Amino acid sequence: MAPQQRSVYWQLLPFLKPQWSLFSWSFVCIVGYVLATVMLPYLAGQVTYFISQGQVSNIARWLGFTTLAFLIQNLFQYGEKVFSIRASLAAVLELRKKVYAHLHQLNIDYFASAKTGDLSYRLTEDIDRIGEVIYKMSQQFISCIFQLIAIPIYMFYLNWPLTLAGFLIAPLMAWLIGSFGNRMLALSRRSQNEISNLSSLLTEVLGNIRVVKAFAADEYEVSRFSAIADKNRTAKYRTEHLTAIQYPVVGFLEAVGIMFLFLLGGWQIALGRLQPQEFVSFLVAVALLIDPINLSTQHYNAFKQTEASAERVFELFAEKPTLRDRPDAQALPPITGKVEYRDISFAYDSGKPVFNQLSLLVHPGDVIALVGPSGAGKTTLVNLLARFYDPHLGEVLVDGIDIREVTLRSLRRQIGIVPQETTLFSGTIAQNIAYGQTTLDYDAIKIAAQVANAHDFIQQFSQGYHTWVGERGVNLSGGQRQRIAIARAILLNPRILILDEATSALDSESEALVQEALERAMENRTVFVIAHRLSTVRKANRILFIENGQIAESGTHCELLEQQGRYEQFYAQQFKE
Numbered sequence: 189m190a191p192q193q194r195s196v197y198w199q200l201l202p203f204l205k206p207q208w209s210l211f212s213w214s215f216v217c218i219v220g221y222v223l224a225t226v227m228l229p230y231l232a233g234q235v236t237y238f239i240s241q242g243q244v245s246n247i248a249r250w251l252g253f254t255t256l257a258f259l260i261q262n263l264f265q266y267g268e269k270v271f272s273i274r275a276s277l278a279a280v281l282e283l284r285k286k287v288y289a290h291l292h293q294l295n296i297d298y299f300a301s302a303k304t305g306d307l308s309y310r311l312t313e314d315i316d317r318i319g320e321v322i323y324k325m326s327q328q329f330i331s332c333i334f335q336l337i338a339i340p341i342y343m344f345y346l347n348w349p350l351t352l353a354g355f356l357i358a359p360l361m362a363w364l365i366g367s368f369g370n371r372m373l374a375l376s377r378r379s380q381n382e383i384s385n386l387s388s389l390l391t392e393v394l395g396n397i398r399v400v401k402a403f404a405a406d407e408y409e410v411s412r413f414s415a416i417a418d419k420n421r422t423a424k425y426r427t428e429h430l431t432a433i434q435y436p437v438v439g440f441l442e443a444v445g446i447m448f449l450f451l452l453g454g455w456q457i458a459l460g461r462l463q464p465q466e467f468v469s470f471l472v473a474v475a476l477l478i479d480p481i482n483l484s485t486q487h488y489n490a491f492k493q494t495e496a497s498a499e500r501v502f503e504l505f506a507e508k509p510t511l512r513d514r515p516d517a518q519a520l521p522p523i524t525g526k527v528e529y530r531d532i533s534f535a536y537d538s539g540k541p542v543f544n545q546l547s548l549l550v551h552p553g554d555v556i557a558l559v560g561p562s563g564a565g566k567t568t569l570v571n572l573l574a575r576f577y578d579p580h581l582g583e584v585l586v587d588g589i590d591i592r593e594v595t596l597r598s599l600r601r602q603i604g605i606v607p608q609e610t611t612l613f614s615g616t617i618a619q620n621i622a623y624g625q626t627t628l629d630y631d632a633i634k635i636a637a638q639v640a641n642a643h644d645f646i647q648q649f650s651q652g653y654h655t656w657v658g659e660r661g662v663n664l665s666g667g668q669r670q671r672i673a674i675a676r677a678i679l680l681n682p683r684i685l686i687l688d689e690a691t692s693a694l695d696s697e698s699e700a701l702v703q704e705a706l707e708r709a710m711e712n713r714t715v716f717v718i719a720h721r722l723s724t725v726r727k728a729n730r731i732l733f734i735e736n737g738q739i740a741e742s743g744t745h746c747e748l749l750e751q752q753g754r755y756e757q758f759y760a761q762q763f764k765e
C-alpha cells in the first residue's frame with residue numbers, strides 16, 4: 189500500500205508507543221477475560237447435565253466453579269478497562285499538547301486565514317473522539333475480536349457441522365458491516381465539517397458582537413446561523429439514519445441465524461450426534477457471541493467516524509512553520525537597541541512588493557515615528573523587526589546581529605510591543621501585566637503599573653492587583669486597558685519598544701494619562717511608534733514618511749515641514765485641527 193493511502197491512524201503510533209506497558213497490561217487482562225468467558229459455555233453445559241441427573245452436590249459444585257469464573261472474568265474486565273483508559277488518556281494528552289505546541293510554532297499568517305472556532309474544535313472535540321477510539325480499540329474492540337475467535341473455536345470443538353452451518357451467515361454480515369462503515373466515514377466527514385463551520389461562525393460573531401449590534405445585523409446573523417445549523421442537522425440526521433438502518437438489518441440477520449441453529453441443533457440431537465447439555469453449551473456460546481458482534485459493529489463505526497477527526501487533527505501537523513529558529517541559533521545577548529534594516533525587500537504571499545531595497549539605521553535611544561498613508565508598510569516594517577516575517581532580500585540587524593541568527597524567544601523578549609487594541613487574557617490584573625511569566629514579582633509589577641499610570645485605578649478595585657479581568661472579569665475602559673498594555677511592555681524592560689498608537693479617541697483626562705505613561709515608557713529606549721497623534725510626531729527624534737515601499741522623507745517635524753514635501757501635505761490633512 190502506498191504511504192499516502194495508509195489510514196491516518198498510523199500517525200497515532202508515536203503517541204501510543206510510550207504507553208506500551210499500560211497497553212500490554214491491558215492486553216494481558218483481555219486474554220484473561222476471554223479465557224474466563226470461554227469457560228462459561230462449558231460450565232453451563234456441566235450444570236445442565238447435573239440438573240438433568242438430579243445430582244444436587246454436583247450442581248452446587250459446578251455452580252461454585254461458574255461463580256468463580258464470573259468473578260475472574262469481572263476482575264480481568266476491571267483491569268483491562270483501567271489500564272487501557274489510562275493509556276488512552278495519556279496518549280491523547282500527549283497528542284493534544286503536541287498539536288497545541290505545533291500551532292504556536294506556525295507563522296502568524298496561518299492564523300489570519302485559519303478559523304479560530306475550527307481550530308479549537310479540532311483541539312477539543314476531534315481529539316476527544318480520537319481518545320475514545322483509542323480506548324475502545326485497545327480495550328473493547330480487541331476483546332471482542334478475541335472472543336469472536338476463541339468462542340467459535342470452542343464451538344467447532346463441540347460440534348463442527350453445526351458451527352459451520354451457523355457461520356454461513358457471518359461473511360454476509362461482515363460485508364454488510366464493512367459497507368456501512370465506508371458510507372459512515374463519508375457522512376461523518378461532512379457532519380464534522382458542518383459542526384466546525386458552526387463553531388467558527390459562533391466564535392467570529394460572538395467575538396465581534398459590538399459590530400453586529402452596531403450594524404443592527406442580528407437578523408442577518410441569526411439567519412446565517414440557522415442556515416449552517418440546518419446543514420449540520422441534515423448531516424447529523426443522515427449519519428444517524430444510516431445507523432438506524434444498520435442495527436435492525438444486522439440484528440434481524442442475527443435472529444434468523446439463531447433460529448436456523450435451533451433447527452439444526454434439534455436435528456443433530458434427534459440423530460444422536462449431539463448431547464442436550466452440549467447443545468446448551470453451544471447455545472450459551474452463541475449467546476456470548478452476540479455482544480462482541482454488536483459491539484464490534486459499533487466500534488467499527490466509531491473507528492470509521494473518527495477517521496475524519498483524526499484527519500482533521502493530523503492536517504494541522506502537515507502545516508509547517510517557515511519561520512523558526514535555525515539549528516545553530518544563539519540567544520541574543522542583552523542589547524543596547526541599535527537597529528539596522530539593510531537593503532530590505534519584502535512582499536506578503538499576495539506577491540505585491542511592500543518594500544524594495546529599504547535601508548534604515550536607528551541609534552540606541554532614538555524615537556522614530558512612522559508616518560504614511562494607509563497600507564504604506566508601517567506595520568510591516570515593525571513586523572520585520574519582531575521577526576513575524578523574514579525579508580526576502582536584505583537583513584534586519586539588532587546591535588549588529590542578523591536577527592535570523594538568534595532565537596526568536598531571546599529576540600522578542602527584548603522587544604516590547606504596545607498594540608492598538610489591548611487584549612486582556614482571563615486572569616488577574618497582575619497576571620495580565622506579567623503576561624507570559626510563570627512567577628509573578630509583585631514589586632516589579634507594581635512599579636511597572638506606576639510608570640504606566642495604572643497603579644491608581646488598580647488600587648481602587650477592592651481586590652487590587654488580584655482583580656479578575658478578561659472574560660467574566662471586570663470591565664476596563666479603553667484608556668485603562670491601554671495603560672495595562674503599557675505596564676506589560678515596561679515590565680519586560682525592553683531596549684526596543686514598538687508602539688502602535690490607538691486611533692480611537694479617549695476622553696481628555698484618560699488621553700493625558702496614557703500619553704504621560706507612554707512618554708515615560710519611551711525613556712532610554714529605542715522606540716518605533718506608528719504615529720497617529722500630533723504630539724507624538726513632534727516629540728520624535730526622527731519621522732519616517734513611508735510611501736511606495738520606501739522611506740520617502742526622513743527628518744524632524746520642523747525639518748520635514750520646511751521641506752514642504754509629502755509629509756507637509758500629509759500633515760496638513762491628518763494632524764492639523
Ligand SMILES: Nc1ncnc2c1ncn2[C@@H]1O[C@H](COP(=O)(O)OP(=O)(O)OP(=O)(O)O)[C@@H](O)[C@H]1O
Pocket residue numbers: 297300536537538542560561562563564565566567568569
Ligand atoms: N498578512 C498580510 N497578508 C498580505 N498582505 C498584507 C498583510 N498585511 C499587510 N498586507 C499588505 O501589505 C501592505 C502594507 O501593509 P501595512 O499593514 O504594513 O500598512 P500600514 O502602513 O501599517 O497601514 P495602516 O496604517 O492602514 O495600518 C498593504 O498593501 C497591505 O494590504
